[in-house]
Amino acid sequence: MTATIHIADVIKHYNKVEAVRGVSFDLAAGEMVALIGHNGAGKTTLMKMMLGLIRPTRGTIAVLGENPAAGEFSSRRQLGYLPENVAFDAALSGRETQAFYARLKREPVQEALALLDIVGLGDAAKRRVNTYSKGMRQRLGLAQALIGRPRVLLLDEPTTGLDPELRQTFYDVIQKLAAEGTTVLLSSHALTELEERAGRVIIMNRGLKVADGTLEELRRLARLPTRIRVKVANLPPAGRPAWLPATASYRRINGHIVEIDAAPNEKIELLRRATADGTAVQDLELIPPNLDELYAHFLRHAERPQ
Amino acid sequence: MNSVITIAAKEIQQAIRNRWVLAATLLLAGLALSLTFLGSAPTGTVGARALDVVIVSLSSLTIFLIPLIALLIAHDAIVGDMERGTMLLLLSYPVARWQVLLGKFLGHLAVLAFATCLGYGAAAAALPIIGSSFDSEGLAAFAAMIGSSILLGAVFVAIGYLVSAVVRDRGTAAGLCIGLWLALVLIYDMALLGLLVLDQGRNISGGMLNALLLLNPTDAYRLFNLTGFANVSLFSGMAGLAGSSTLSVQALLTALVLWILVPLAGAALAFSRREL
Numbered sequence: 001m002t003a004t005i006h007i008a009d010v011i012k013h014y015n016k017v018e019a020v021r022g023v024s025f026d027l028a029a030g031e032m033v034a035l036i037g038h039n040g041a042g043k044t045t046l047m048k049m050m051l052g053l054i055r056p057t058r059g060t061i062a063v064l065g066e067n068p069a070a071g072e073f074s075s076r077r078q079l080g081y082l083p084e085n086v087a088f089d090a091a092l093s094g095r096e097t098q099a100f101y102a103r104l105k106r107e108p109v110q111e112a113l114a115l116l117d118i119v120g121l122g123d124a125a126k127r128r129v130n131t132y133s134k135g136m137r138q139r140l141g142l143a144q145a146l147i148g149r150p151r152v153l154l155l156d157e158p159t160t161g162l163d164p165e166l167r168q169t170f171y172d173v174i175q176k177l178a179a180e181g182t183t184v185l186l187s188s189h190a191l192t193e194l195e196e197r198a199g200r201v202i203i204m205n206r207g208l209k210v211a212d213g214t215l216e217e218l219r220r221l222a223r224l225p226t227r228i229r230v231k232v233a234n235l236p237p238a239g240r241p242a243w244l245p246a247t248a249s250y251r252r253i254n255g256h257i258v259e260i261d262a263a264p265n266e267k268i269e270l271l272r273r274a275t276a277d278g279t280a281v282q283d284l285e286l287i288p289p290n291l292d293e294l295y296a297h298f299l300r301h302a303e304r305p306q
Numbered sequence: 307m308n309s310v311i312t313i314a315a316k317e318i319q320q321a322i323r324n325r326w327v328l329a330a331t332l333l334l335a336g337l338a339l340s341l342t343f344l345g346s347a348p349t350g351t352v353g354a355r356a357l358d359v360v361i362v363s364l365s366s367l368t369i370f371l372i373p374l375i376a377l378l379i380a381h382d383a384i385v386g387d388m389e390r391g392t393m394l395l396l397l398s399y400p401v402a403r404w405q406v407l408l409g410k411f412l413g414h415l416a417v418l419a420f421a422t423c424l425g426y427g428a429a430a431a432a433l434p435i436i437g438s439s440f441d442s443e444g445l446a447a448f449a450a451m452i453g454s455s456i457l458l459g460a461v462f463v464a465i466g467y468l469v470s471a472v473v474r475d476r477g478t479a480a481g482l483c484i485g486l487w488l489a490l491v492l493i494y495d496m497a498l499l500g501l502l503v504l505d506q507g508r509n510i511s512g513g514m515l516n517a518l519l520l521l522n523p524t525d526a527y528r529l530f531n532l533t534g535f536a537n538v539s540l541f542s543g544m545a546g547l548a549g550s551s552t553l554s555v556q557a558l559l560t561a562l563v564l565w566i567l568v569p570l571a572g573a574a575l576a577f578s579r580r581e582l
Contacts, residue, residue, distance in 0.1 A: 087395070089316070104312055104399040128323075
């Protein structure tokens with residue numbers, strides 16, 4: 001499998017600020033990768049370097065086999081980009097804007113205009129962009145990024161300002177592209193919606209990559225407790241249920257639910273005890289650590305002096 | 307080249323939408339027409355060559371107005387698009403930065419050329435109405451005036467781009483452009499005149515004066531129009547200078563073209579080094 005994006009030991013300084021401090025990763029065709037991190041963690045800087053808009057201070061970047069900063073831009077025909085806070089020329093209509101970008105990519109204008117319907121902008125396409133709401137501009141931003149079925153999609157905070165229905169459409173569209181072999185790199189703060197979709201997560205903190213892997217790999221690495229919620233009949237008002245080991249930390253919720261934090265190696269043992277005879281357990285729910293918790297964990301880990 | 311034309315076409319479309327084209331054309335046509343009607347008064351019907359008078363007055367108008375319009379359009383071209391965020395998206399497309407610059411230049415130049423041709427053409431068309439005729443020589447001088455006016459516009463569009471590519475924000479670009487306009491259109495000539503008066507011809511030779519005149523594109527334009535055609539120079543009161551000036555028409559045009567190419571190349575260089 002060849003990498004569509006190759007980043008090796010990339011460092012970027014803005015005067016004295018180190019925006020990116022030695023980041024390496026490869027992205028393969030068909031991967032859908034979430035790039036997460038605080039504001040200023042270096043996500044946007046990384047994307048701009050992949051586009052050749054800024055040059056890395058050190059390190060190598062290759063996008064579809066080309067160095068984007070070397071003035072080679074033929075690979076950009078196969079690349080879609082949606083910047084954070086996307087802006088368009090206010091005097092033109094949505095259709096004119098989309099047609100302009102299609103011509104720059106040398107793609108058929110009609111196909112590009114059809115994308116406006118996919119993102120739900122069909123009715124407003126003839127209006128000028130300066131009459132658009134933030135959500136509509138974001139839709140237009142998506143439509144232009146999708147022109148020409150790109151092989152690499154770089155999306156910077158793509159779902160801000162989109163209503164839930166359109167978010168669903170948006171993820172459907174890019175998941176279809178990813179299934180056809182497009183590399184999708186998206187940065188976002190909306191971690192819960194990425195959780196089900198991103199095959200791989202890269203966590204950035206202050207210009208460093210602090211974690212990289214599938215959600216399962218990150219869970220294994222983080223060793224965060226899984227929460228087990230047990231509904232118990234006739235739970236005594238106070239005191240620990242007899243089957244719960246003395247070391248386990250737990251909370252009581254609503255009087256008849258016990259929530260236990262189970263470390264990965266204790267999980268099975270706890271479940272056995274809880275479901276053993278005579279414990280009056282009526283129902284049981286397993287909640288693995290979600291992306292929010294993993295993110296917080298890796299950030300804490302990165303911040304700790306080593 | 308396709309990308310350049312695409313960008314130029316978009317600039318023209320935007321200028322039409324923003325009513326830049328309309329405003330510039332109306333302004334130039336309005337002033338040109340009033341100069342034509344008013345300007346023919348002093349010569350009366352005796353002056354058979356009303357066209358020459360019109361050329362003289364229109365070229366004086368051009369020197370003030372065209373650079374101002376050109377700088378107004380151009381100062382925002384790069385830094386404005388960067389501040390609005392549209393440049394970020396544009397440069398993620400398969401276009402080189404010089405193509406963006408050249409496309410904008412051609413688009414803006416087309417807008418200026420359209421406004422100038424239509425505005426000044428209206429003045430020429432109005433001449434038969436006020437009852438004056440013109441011959442082919444007069445027409446050639448008029449065409450040369452329109453052509454060189456567009457050239458002067460191109461010079462100031464290029465200068466505007468250079469400013470726009472170098473500065474950090476739009477306010478600075480606007481301020482700097484107004485300063486440049488004042489300096490090149492008003493102050494330079496006054497300073498030069500003062501210098502000549504003070505010098506009394508002791509130190510400043512003819513060659514040096516020529517060089518000083520070529521260093522300001524508006525002076526090159528003025529000399530081209532006011533001395534280039536015999537009849538015109540007679541009316542402009544610059545016949546004496548025309549006789550003594552050693553600057554050929556070619557030299558003046560070369561100076562104007564250089565005044566386009568050098569700032570444009572500077573703008574391209576500054577733009578290519580900028581990080582977004």
